[in-house]
Every structure is written in C-alpha cells, then in structure tokens.
Amino acid sequence: xxxxxxxxxxxxxxxxxxxxxxxxxxxxxxxxxxxxxxxxxxxxxxxxxxxxxxxxxxxxxxxxxxxxxxxxxxxxxxxxxxxxxxxxxxxxxxxxxxxxxxxxxxxxxxxxxxxxxxxxxxxxxxxxxxxxxxxxxxxxxxxxxxxxxxxxxxxx
Amino acid sequence: xxxxxxxxxxxxxxxxxxxxxxxxxxxxxxxxxxxxxxxxxxxxxxxxxxxxxxxxxxxxxxxxxxxxxxxxxxxxxxxxxxxxxxxxxxxxxxxxxxxxxxxxxxxxxxxxxxxxxxxxxxxxxxxxxxxxxxxxxxxxxxxxxxxxxxxxxxxxxxxxxxxxxxxxxxxxxxxxxxxxxxxxxxxxxxxxxxxxxxxxxxxxxxxxxxxxxxxxxxxxxxxxxxxxxxxxxxxxxxxxxxxxxxxxxxxxxxxxxxxxxxxxxxxxxxxxxxxxxxxxxxxxxxxxxxxxxxxxxxxxxxxxxxxxxxxxxxxxxxxxxxxxxxxxxxxxxxxxxxxxxxxxxxxxxxxxxxxxxxxxxxxxxxxxxxxxxxxxxxxxxxxxxxxxxxxxxxxxxxxxxxxxxxxxxxxxxxxxxxxxxxxxxxxxxxxxxxxxxxxxxxxxxxxxxxxxxxxxxxxxxxxxxxxxxxxxxxxxxxxxxxxxxxxxxxxxxxxxxxxxxxxxxx
Numbered sequence: 001x002x003x004x005x006x007x008x009x010x011x012x013x014x015x016x017x018x019x020x021x022x023x024x025x026x027x028x029x030x031x032x033x034x035x036x037x038x039x040x041x042x043x044x045x046x047x048x049x050x051x052x053x054x055x056x057x058x059x060x061x062x063x064x065x066x067x068x069x070x071x072x073x074x075x076x077x078x079x080x081x082x083x084x085x086x087x088x089x090x091x092x093x094x095x096x097x098x099x100x101x102x103x104x105x106x107x108x109x110x111x112x113x114x115x116x117x118x119x120x121x122x123x124x125x126x127x128x129x130x131x132x133x134x135x136x137x138x139x140x141x142x143x144x145x146x147x148x149x150x151x152x153x154x155x156x
Numbered sequence: 157x158x159x160x161x162x163x164x165x166x167x168x169x170x171x172x173x174x175x176x177x178x179x180x181x182x183x184x185x186x187x188x189x190x191x192x193x194x195x196x197x198x199x200x201x202x203x204x205x206x207x208x209x210x211x212x213x214x215x216x217x218x219x220x221x222x223x224x225x226x227x228x229x230x231x232x233x234x235x236x237x238x239x240x241x242x243x244x245x246x247x248x249x250x251x252x253x254x255x256x257x258x259x260x261x262x263x264x265x266x267x268x269x270x271x272x273x274x275x276x277x278x279x280x281x282x283x284x285x286x287x288x289x290x291x292x293x294x295x296x297x298x299x300x301x302x303x304x305x306x307x308x309x310x311x312x313x314x315x316x317x318x319x320x321x322x323x324x325x326x327x328x329x330x331x332x333x334x335x336x337x338x339x340x341x342x343x344x345x346x347x348x349x350x351x352x353x354x355x356x357x358x359x360x361x362x363x364x365x366x367x368x369x370x371x372x373x374x375x376x377x378x379x380x381x382x383x384x385x386x387x388x389x390x391x392x393x394x395x396x397x398x399x400x401x402x403x404x405x406x407x408x409x410x411x412x413x414x415x416x417x418x419x420x421x422x423x424x425x426x427x428x429x430x431x432x433x434x435x436x437x438x439x440x441x442x443x444x445x446x447x448x449x450x451x452x453x454x455x456x457x458x459x460x461x462x463x464x465x466x467x468x469x470x471x472x473x474x475x476x477x478x479x480x481x482x483x484x485x486x487x488x489x490x491x492x493x494x495x496x497x498x499x500x501x502x503x504x505x506x507x508x509x510x511x512x513x514x515x516x517x518x519x520x521x522x523x524x525x526x527x528x529x530x531x532x533x534x535x536x537x538x539x540x541x542x543x544x545x546x547x548x549x550x551x552x553x554x555x556x557x558x559x560x561x562x563x564x565x566x567x568x569x570x571x572x573x574x575x576x577x578x579x580x581x582x583x584x585x586x587x588x589x590x591x592x593x594x595x596x597x598x599x600x601x602x603x604x605x606x607x608x609x610x611x612x613x614x615x616x617x618x619x620x621x622x623x624x625x626x627x628x629x630x631x632x633x634x635x636x637x638x639x640x641x642x643x644x645x646x647x648x649x650x651x652x653x654x655x656x657x658x659x660x661x662x
Contacts, residue, residue: 037616
C-alpha cells in the first residue's frame with residue numbers, strides 16, 4: 001500500500017477521530033443521566049466512531065484517483081506571509097484600533113502579493129478604510145472600537 | 157395561497173427590500189463573476205451585514221446575492237471560459253465559443269433570458285410545491301427528520317463531490333464534530349471546550365463559513381499561484397457585441413426552456429443534486445432532443461447548448477429552496493448557508509414557517525422572482541461595465557476578501573480568539589482543498605449538527621434507547637433504504653472504477 005498525501009491526511013483524521021472519541025468518553029454527564037438512552041456524550045461517541053470508520057476505509061482501500069500536488073508549484077512564501085499578516089492584524093485590531101490596523105494590514109497584504117504601485121496601495125488602504133468606517137459607524141451605526149481615533153478625538 | 161403571495165409581494169416590494177434585491181444581485185454578480193468565488197462565498201461575505209436587518213430583509217438580500225452570483229458565474233464562463241461556479245461549467249461549452257466568434261453580448265443575453273425563463277417557471281413550481289409539501293411534512297416525526305438529514309448528507313457527499321465519496325463523508329463528520337463544540341443544548345454540559353470560555357457558546361456558523369469558503373478560497377488562489385485577471389486580459393471587456401437575439405434564436409430557445417426548467421427544478425429539489433448536475437443533464441438531454449445538424453453545432457456555439465444548462469441551473473436554484481423552506485433541511489451547500497443564517501435570525505425553517513412566519517416564507521419566494529427581473533433589466537445592460545471587475549488584479553482582490561472576512565467576524569464578536577480560530581480553520585481548509593476534500597458537505601453537516609442531535613435524542617428517548625425507530629415507520633424505512641442504496645452504489649462505483657492517476661501540478 002502506497003502512502004500518499006491523501007492517505008496521510010486520512011491517517012491524521014483517524015487520529016483526530018480517536019482523540020475526539022476519547023474526549024467524548026470523558027464528558028461529565030449528570031449522575032441521573034448516566035444510564036439514560038441519550039445524554040450529552042451519546043452523539044459525540046457515535047461521531048468519533050463514524051470518523052474512525054470513514055478515515056479507516058480511506059486508508060485501507062486503494063486510492064482510485066490519487067492526487068499528488070507538486071510543492072514546487074505552490075507559493076508557500078506568499079501564503080505564509082499573508083497568514084502571518086492576518087494573525088498580526090487579529091492581534092492588533094482591538095489594541096491599536098480598527099483604522100490603523102486594517103489600513104496597515106491592507107498595505108502589507110498588497111505589498112506581499114507583489115503590488116508596487118504605491119499610489120493605488122495608499123488609495124485602497126487608508127482612504128478606503130476611512131470610507132468603510134464612516135459607512136459602518138456613521139451611516140449604519142455599527143459600533144467600531146478604535147482607541148487610537150478616540151484618543152485623537154476623531155471618534156467618540 | 158393568494159393571500160400569502162400578496163403578503164410576500166407587499167414585503168418584497170417595500171423600498172428597503174427592493175433596494176436589497178438590487179444590491180444583492182449586483183454584489184452577487186460581481187463576486188460570482190470572479191473565478192473561484194461562488195454563491196457560497198458571496199452569501200458568506202454578506203451574512204454579517206444581514207444581521208443588521210430584520211429576517212425578511214436579510215433573507216431577501218441573500219436570495220439576491222445567490223441569483224446574482226449564479227448569473228455572474230455564467231458571465232465569466234462565457235467571457236473568459238473560467239466558470240465562477242461549478243453550476244456554470246456547462247454554460248462555457250457553447251457560451252465561450254460564441255464569445256470567441258465575437259458574439260459575447262448575444263451569448264450573455266441568451267444566458268440571461270434563459271436564466272430568467274428558467275427562474276420564472278421554477279418560481280411558479282415553487283409557489284405550488286412549497287405549500288403542498290409543507291402540509292405533508294407536518295406529519296413527519298423525529299425519526300423521519302433524522303433519516304432525512306442523514307439522507308441529505310449522504311446525497312451531498314455522493315453527488316456533489318464526484319468520485320470523492322469517502323472524502324466527502326469525512327468532511328461531513330468533521331462538520332458534525334465542529335458543531336458539537338460548546339455547551340450541550342439540553343443539559344448545558346460543556347463539550348470539547350477544553351476549559352476555554354471562548355468555546356462555551358460553540359463555534360459561530362459565520363466563522364466556519366467565512367473560514368472554509370471566503371478565506372480559504374482566497375488562500376487557495378494565492379498558494380496555487382492562480383490569477384483570475386490573466387484570462388480577462390486576453391479579451392476586450394468593453395466591446396462585447398450586440399445583445400439582441402433574433403427570431404430564429406428565440407424560437408430555438410422557446411423549445412429548450414420548458415423541458416430544461418422542469419428537469420432543473422426536479423433535480424434541484426433532490427438533496428445533493430443541485431445546479432451542477434442539473435446543468436450537465438440538461439445539456440445532455442438537449443443534445444438528444446435536437447436534430448442531427450443542430451447536434452453538430454454543440455460545443456461550437458449552439459444557442460440550445462447554451463440555453464439548456466443556463467435554464468436548468470437557475471431552475472435548480474429555485475428547486476433547492478423547496479426542502480429548505482418546507483422541511484428545514486437544506487439540499488445543497490448554498491441553502492445550508494442560508495439555513496445557518498435563518499437560524500441566526502432565530503427562525504427555524506420547516507413546515508411551520510409557512511404558518512408562523514408567512515411574511516418571510518412568501519417574501520423570499522417573491523423576492524427570488526423580483527431578483528430575476530432585476531438581473532434582466534439592470535445587470536444585463538451593465539455587463540460591459542461589471543465585466544471589468546474581471547480585470548482587477550489579485551494583488552488587490554485577495555486582500556479585500558481577507559479584509560471583509562476578518563472584519564465580518566470582528567464586527568460580530570469583537571474578539572481576537574474568533575479571528576485566530578477563523579485563520580486556523582481557513583489554513584486547514586486550504587490544505588484540504590488542495591487534495592480535493594470538498595467543503596460543502598462540511599458546511600451542511602455543521603448546520604445540521606444541532607438539529608440531527610436533537611432529532612436523534614427525541615427518537616432514542618421515544619423508543620427507549622432502541623434503534624428500531626429507523627425501520628418502525630414505513631416513511632423512515634424508505635428513507636433509510638434510500639441511504640443504503642446511495643452508499644452501496646457509491647461503494648460499487650469506487651470498486652468498479654479503473655485506476656486513473658490524476659496529477660495536479662498547479
């Protein structure tokens with residue numbers, strides 16, 4: 001049996017299902033519910049078995065349409081940079097505020113994806129976010145937390 | 157029924173709702189046009205906005221987005237041979253050759269008229285079928301619902317992901333697992349929260365949809381190095397030719413539309429089948445119906461070859477609303493997203509929706525029709541302008557999608573944890589997409605998870621823990637036998653198939 005990437009993913013899913021099943025058994029139910037036909041852990045237990053069954057079948061049965069993705073064609077660097085930018089964006093949005101963190105996220109994302117026309121980078125970041133914020137906060141009355149703009153006195 | 161239609165018309169024709177249909181159709185067309193981004197992404201991006209409106213308005217907006225995205229998908233199929241959605245792949249068979257012959261405007265007009273006609277006929281079917289089925293489904297009990305939900309998941313796994321049945325079933329289980337995170341609905345016992353307070357309310361539906369569709373589609377485009385704007389640069393998006401359709405072509409369409417509409421609607425009602433299968437079947441059926449000299453034109457710019465799949469995929473879209481509105485069970489990924497949104501509004505679709513919220517039930521049906529009219533009179537003439545969106549480079553497009561995804565979640569919870577969770581799910585979904593693990597079954601399962609558990613709970617309690625409820629009632633037995641038949645057929649198919657190595661380099 002040849003191990004390909006799909007089988008490896010299936011194996012990971014099998015392990016995940018086994019862990020899920022173990023955790024499902026650990027769910028603390030009320031004493032009076034312990035022997036009931038259905039309690040909080042019944043459905044998850046069946047799910048754990050179902051996950052192990054389907055992933056087990058996928059591992060055991062021959063793959064009729066094996067898919068191999070050639071990693072040399074994949075743009076890992078750009079994707080990782082973009083994911084990292086999103087994580088930083090998520091981490092700063094509450095502390096720095098919506099305006100600055102969103103605008104910087106857009107600037108860095110455009111740049112990491114290969115955009116070098118600074119005129120467009122600037123237009124589609126700071127002014128774009130300002131208009132978006134005005135529409136949300138000013139027109140639709142959707143609250144947007146922004147300590148920085150509050151400190152400056154632009155937002156109430 | 158007349159009273160209901162009038163209620164629906166009154167709600168749908170209010171100024172605010174008319175605006176929502178227009179905005180929805182417009183936004184849907186733009187998003188659906190971008191290759192790789194389909195109706196599910198379009199609806200997912202709209203969900204956070206809809207929560208600011210009342211349920212009827214929110215649903216009307218989503219229905220508009222849905223139809224707009226399907227229409228947008230046809231546009232990119234015809235203009236650049238890059239279907240925005242799987243349901244419009246068959247459209248490109250004859251639409252793209254027509255565009256190459258300098259008749260892009262005509263091809264778009266044929267697609268729009270066929271969509272409109274297919275949508276109109278199926279909306280009439282929906283008007284008749286939905287209330288009747290609602291009345292019948294009132295007699296359904298928990299075991300029947302449980303069986304129907306398994307049938308829906310199995311059918312989606314079997315039909316929507318050709319050749320990937322086991323992968324799709326794994327995704328179904330993953331979706332159900334994600335749905336089980338959080339407090340148990342009856343006992344409030346925390347499950348799979350790992351003492352993290354952020355997980356005690358469970359994982360947000362919008363978060364999962366955004367992560368598995370909008371965000372992971374954007375990341376997939378990046379990691380694969382695709383550039384949707386490349387194909388658009390090869391054609392003129394400003395000069396699409398005349399949109400006039402002559403008498404001969406109208407005559408050809410008149411014969412095709414009724415049969416494709418009926419076929420599309422029936423396929424759409426079936427769980428799991430949907431627009432893709434409907435459009436391919438209609439294309440194949442039409443090829444068998446036409447004269448031999450017309451048959452030769454198929455694949456080279458045939459009017460009927462373009463009209464049939466377009467009619468069928470729109471009819472199937474309306475058809476897919478039948479199980480959602482009458483049984484509360486979505487038959488496709490897109491309607492699953494809409495069910496999730498409905499539940500977010502605190503509305504439980506199903507047979508009682510027709511009685512408890514007639515304004516929502518009828519206004520959604522009526523707004524679908526209004527959406528068709530909007531697409532025809534507003535979007536078709538604007539296509540040369542809207543089509544320019546195809547030329548937007550990915551350097552701007554992808555960050556915008558990511559921005560709307562993150563902002564959507566941020567506005568709902570104001571919580572960093574949800575953003576990180578969404579990024580984590582999106583990264584996993586991107587890796588799974590690379591290896592053809594389908595996402596619609598995951599969403600369908602995630603939405604149905606709570607309902608499935610609830611119905612299983614009731615069934616097992618009523619039968620005192622015995623699984624005999626699966627065959628006690630004839631209806632449940634029929635549903636279970638259908639599930640077994642689908643599973644056996646899929647297993648037989650996978651064993652029968654000859655090995656075929658498919659290598660994806662990009």
